[in-house]
Amino acid sequence: MTLVKQKSEGSPELAAIADKLHSAAIHLVRRLRVRDRESGIGPAQLSALSVLVFGGPRSLGELADAEQVRPPTMSRIVSSLERARLVRREATEDGRRVRLLATAKGTKILWEGRQRRVESLANALALLGETERARLAELAELLPEIVRKI
Amino acid sequence: MTLVKQKSEGSPELAAIADKLHSAAIHLVRRLRVRDRESGIGPAQLSALSVLVFGGPRSLGELADAEQVRPPTMSRIVSSLERARLVRREATEDGRRVRLLATAKGTKILWEGRQRRVESLANALALLGETERARLAELAELLPEIVRKI
DNA sequence: TCATTTAGTTAGCATAGCTAACTATATTCG
């Protein structure tokens, strides 16, 4: 009953923005997953690997934080990546911590996936006007900031 | 070798846009999943349910298409939703098809989740300037179109 | 030194993706 009228707090269209963003994000991830599957490596592994490739080496806990998953989840993801020789574990001064690094093979695989993604997105972007494409570029910058703040 | 220099087709920054969008989408979904977990229903179920609530009744195959998953996957998702009394199956003239409808309970749960999401996003948006918030609203409109075109 | 804290792993469970193979209903065509 009161559902549709929900204008109580903040902007009235906030809910619609949240819905659309959420839904679009889900579907974007699913679309690109189709191409990512060609890499033969799962989406969580690919995402974790990209943090190491573009963000540099870090510990398991830091990687888990970056990926917003719990340590046991990241532990298993890293094990899979290590088994596939895409990531290497290194000991650190602090005997509890490990340093995780992308291998050359891991970096290569990630770049190949990136190219497939660009290929897919390029078709979509080609259908947009120059203005919209520019706006999309701005928004691609904006979105990570928002995500960080949630 | 040719990886880094890849400027051959389209805009040079296309790859960066694709990366940021993809990464932001993944992380946005993960952030909001934390709140969605409070509903006690999985993300795939929630997403499928939202199609029925906001998009109206449809067949299992149509729902699978909308959600970009295979029929067996959707079959199981719907079974879970049905068991939880959030979705109802109805027979149609075509004996092979089923019509799927959100129940009142399903609709209620979805709106509650929507409110939690808004609550989370509202905090993030409150930290943004008016200009950025407006730009985000644009993105929320633009993104689904792009996703549809991929 | 010995208790506590911190980092990561192991075990076990649930959800969600997939393909292959099946059932049941509709449709098409000889």
Next chain:
DNA sequence: CGAATATAGTTAGCTATGCTAACTAAATGA
């Protein structure tokens, strides 16, 4: 009309990814 084909969903079985609880090992600190 009746057999072959096509379409819609389900079932079975695999993998990947989330989680919590409980563990090991190393560092810290009182």
